[in-house]
Amino acid sequence: MDLNTIGFFVFGAIAVLASLGVIGQRNPMHSVMLLIVSFGALAGLYILLDAPFSAVTQIIIYAGAIMVLFLFVVMLLNAHTEADALPQVIGPRGMQIGAVLSVLLAGEVVWGLSRLGLTWFGNDPATIANISSVSRIGIAIFTTHAFAFEVTSILILVSMVGAVVIARREH
Amino acid sequence: MPAFINPTILAHLVLIFVVMNLLVLSSAFMVWMERKVCAYIQDRVGPNRVGYEGALQPFADVLKLLFKEELRPKAADAFLFAIAPILSTVAALTAFSVVPFGTETTLFGLLSEPLRLEVTDVNVAVLVIFAITSMGVYGIVLAGWSSNSKYSLLGGLRSSAQMISYELSYGLSLAAVVMLAGSLSLREIVMNQSGYWFHVIPKWYIFLQPIGFFIYLTAGVAETNRAPFDFPEAEQELVAGYHTEYSSMSFGLFFLAEYVNMVTVSAVATSLFLGGWLGPLLPDWLGWVWFMIKVLAILFFYVWMRWTLPRYRYDQLMEFGWKWLLPAAVLNLIATAALVIWLG
Numbered sequence: 001m002d003l004n005t006i007g008f009f010v011f012g013a014i015a016v017l018a019s020l021g022v023i024g025q026r027n028p029m030h031s032v033m034l035l036i037v038s039f040g041a042l043a044g045l046y047i048l049l050d051a052p053f054s055a056v057t058q059i060i061i062y063a064g065a066i067m068v069l070f071l072f073v074v075m076l077l078n079a080h081t082e083a084d085a086l087p088q089v090i091g092p093r094g095m096q097i098g099a100v101l102s103v104l105l106a107g108e109v110v111w112g113l114s115r116l117g118l119t120w121f122g123n124d125p126a127t128i129a130n131i132s133s134v135s136r137i138g139i140a141i142f143t144t145h146a147f148a149f150e151v152t153s154i155l156i157l158v159s160m161v162g163a164v165v166i167a168r169r170e171h
Numbered sequence: 172m173p174a175f176i177n178p179t180i181l182a183h184l185v186l187i188f189v190v191m192n193l194l195v196l197s198s199a200f201m202v203w204m205e206r207k208v209c210a211y212i213q214d215r216v217g218p219n220r221v222g223y224e225g226a227l228q229p230f231a232d233v234l235k236l237l238f239k240e241e242l243r244p245k246a247a248d249a250f251l252f253a254i255a256p257i258l259s260t261v262a263a264l265t266a267f268s269v270v271p272f273g274t275e276t277t278l279f280g281l282l283s284e285p286l287r288l289e290v291t292d293v294n295v296a297v298l299v300i301f302a303i304t305s306m307g308v309y310g311i312v313l314a315g316w317s318s319n320s321k322y323s324l325l326g327g328l329r330s331s332a333q334m335i336s337y338e339l340s341y342g343l344s345l346a347a348v349v350m351l352a353g354s355l356s357l358r359e360i361v362m363n364q365s366g367y368w369f370h371v372i373p374k375w376y377i378f379l380q381p382i383g384f385f386i387y388l389t390a391g392v393a394e395t396n397r398a399p400f401d402f403p404e405a406e407q408e409l410v411a412g413y414h415t416e417y418s419s420m421s422f423g424l425f426f427l428a429e430y431v432n433m434v435t436v437s438a439v440a441t442s443l444f445l446g447g448w449l450g451p452l453l454p455d456w457l458g459w460v461w462f463m464i465k466v467l468a469i470l471f472f473y474v475w476m477r478w479t480l481p482r483y484r485y486d487q488l489m490e491f492g493w494k495w496l497l498p499a500a501v502l503n504l505i506a507t508a509a510l511v512i513w514l515g
Contacts, residue, residue, distance in 0.1 A: 029251065029316065036309070056298040064305030068312070068335060075316050075328065134295065134355055 007048045015041035028074045032067060039063040053134050187268075187290050194267055198430030199229035201470060208471070209478045239419040244319055247416065251317035256417065256424035259310030263431035266303040269296040270438045271358045273448045273459035288448075288459060289358070296357040297345055300439055304341075304394060307432065308334045311396075311413050314425070318416035326412025329485065330396055336492040337400075341390035343500035344383040347507040348376050348443045357439075361447030373451075377444040382503045384444045386496060388469075391436040393492065395429060397473060399480040400488055437469035438462075445469075 018038035022031045039062045046055035141149050203218070203226055210217025218225030243252055273288030293299050308331050315327015352360040366374045377384045393400040414425045441447055445465045448458030483491070 027248075029248065029313075033251070033309075033313075052293060052295050053298070056295050056302050059302035060298065060305055064302060064308075065335075068305075068308055068331060071309070071312055071316075072328075072331070075312070075324070 004048055008045065011041045011044035011048065014038070015045070028077075029071075032070050032074055035070070036063050036067050039067070053137060183290075186288075190267065190290055191264055194264055194431050194434060195427065197434050198427050199233070201430045201433060201474075202229040202232070202426075204470070205474050205477075208474045212475075212478045233423060236420055236423040241419040241421065242416070244416050246319040248317040248319070251313045252416075253421075255310050255314035255317060256414075256421040256428070257310075258313065259307060259428035260424045260431070262303055262307035262310060263428040263435065266300050266307075266435045267431070267438065269293050269299045269357060270435065270442060271361060271447065272438070272462045274455050287358070292356065292358055295355045297349055297355045297360070297443075300357075300435075301338075301342055301345065304432075304435075305334075305338060307428070310425075310428065314417065315413035318413075320416050322410045322415045323413050326415065330413060333393055333396070333400065333488065333492075336489060337390040337393035337496070340386050340492065340496040340500040341394060343497070343504050344380075344386040344390065345443065347380055347383045347500075347504050350504075350507055350511050351376060351379060357442045357447075361442050361449065364446040365449050373446055373449070375444060375446040380444065380503070380507070382499060383507075384440070386500050386503065387440055387444065388472075389496060391440065392473065392476070393488070395432045395436055397429075397433065397477055399476070399482050433470060433473055434466065437466045437473070440469055441465040 015038050018034045018041060021034040022038065025031065025034075039058060043055040043058040043063070046052070046058060206228065207217045207225070218228040221227040221231045243249065268290035269292075271287065271289035271292070275287050311334075312327050312331045315323045315325075315330070318324070348360065349355055352363045354360055354363070360376075364373070364375050368374060368378075372378060414422055417425060441462060447465075448462040450458070450461030450464075453460055
């Protein structure tokens with residue numbers, strides 16, 4: 001086995017085990033930390049795939065920015081167990097809806113993956129480095145995918161404005 | 172000798188070992204310098220008993236800390252309480268690994284391939300530093316939360332809010348330099364600063380990005396939680412902030428992380444704005460001397476500022492970060508982008 005394969009199994013195992021831990025244990029703070037571990041392992045997988053830029057953005061955006069917000073919410077709720085964090089409205093009915101939603105999500109992922117053809121970039125290191133280079137990604141985002149990019153930005157902006165509006169209403 | 176132990180790999184391992192230890196040593200030196208400079212600013216002598224001019228004082232302090240009892244509050248989350256200082260230190264030490272501090276060397280012909288004076292050369296180095304600094308927040312937040320004490324929690328919340336707010340300006344000032352250099356690799360950014368304008372002024376980015384440099388330094392102070400932005404440990408209000416409940420070496424680790432972070436912020440500032448290891452007079456292979464001089468100058472500035480300026484008020488800090496520094500950073504970025512496109 002070469003180093004890449006060993007690395008794949010190590011990072012893959014960490015990611016899967018950490019993700020199981022996120023939903024498997026009851027302390028929300030530990031869940032957040034395990035989710036960060038899982039993101040870190042994913043970043044490791046990206047590095048093995050010769051995509052350092054994706055790996056670093058994974059850390060900056062998911063492990064760095066988004067998880068800090070999660071952490072804040074858990075801290076401010078002062079939730080030491082999962083029961084503290086759950087609002088009272090989520091009862092057995094909530095569990096059922098959650099189960100249906102997760103089945104739907106799993107179906108969607110499988111459907112999406114089956115539609116997606118795999119592209120083999122070859123083994124040439126120069127080509128791989130070119131594909132994962134920051135400038136190539138930037139050009140692709142701002143030309144080919146410019147519309148999707150802008151729509152996503154507006155979506156985020158709208159949700160941000162919504163959050164501010166909801167937060168202001170209490171005054 | 173097995174095949175995988177070749178001189179290059181061995182040299183890299185030695186380099187990693189040396190760099191990590193130098194970082195720890197430099198933080199010991201920083202503690203000494205901080206106490207000395209602050210003493211002279213306050214017209215005192217400072218530590219002068221242990222070693223020459225008190226130079227061994229930090230080591231004595233560490234020895235004392237090692238012999239202290241490790242205390243943990245009863246209601247603390249034992250696991251998170253234990254890993255929080257480790258996370259802080261690891262993040263602090265790791266960030267330095269992508270900073271280049273000299274040109275290549277073969278160690279006077281000992282190595283067949285030239286060894287670059289940095290732990291690793293990543294082509295997205297600037298982003299790696301940004302990513303690892305953003306990981307450093309967790310150590311502080313977790314320390315504040317897991318201690319289960321009011322002061323710690325408030326300190327942790329404050330510091331994470333502060334770090335998140337200033338991270339934006341920090342990142343934007345980095346982005347302006349990245350645009351000028353057209354590269355995310357710190358080594359290439361440094362190499363782009365070689366040469367002189369009119370044979371006198373070095374082509375350092377500080378002259379092209381004075382506002383960016385100011386923003387970087389300010390955000391850097393806030394990121395490292397130092398005065399005048401040291402709210403996480405504002406003594407009068409919060410005892411010692413997020414590390415109130417820590418004792419012995421776990422407190423020492425937070426202390427170490429703070430000083431290593433300072434060194435890293437200064438080293439990155441040196442690479443981005445002050446031409447890294449480039450400098451006149453000295454031959455190329457002595458570039459690391461220039462690097463150290465520049466880093467030391469910025470570090471001295473940090474210490475000087477801490478003992479000169481009073482602490483801000485918390486709302487002033489947030490207002491300054493969001494209403495002044497961030498817009499300035501955005502404008503700086505747009506102006507830089509426009510100039511880069513206009514001048515090609």
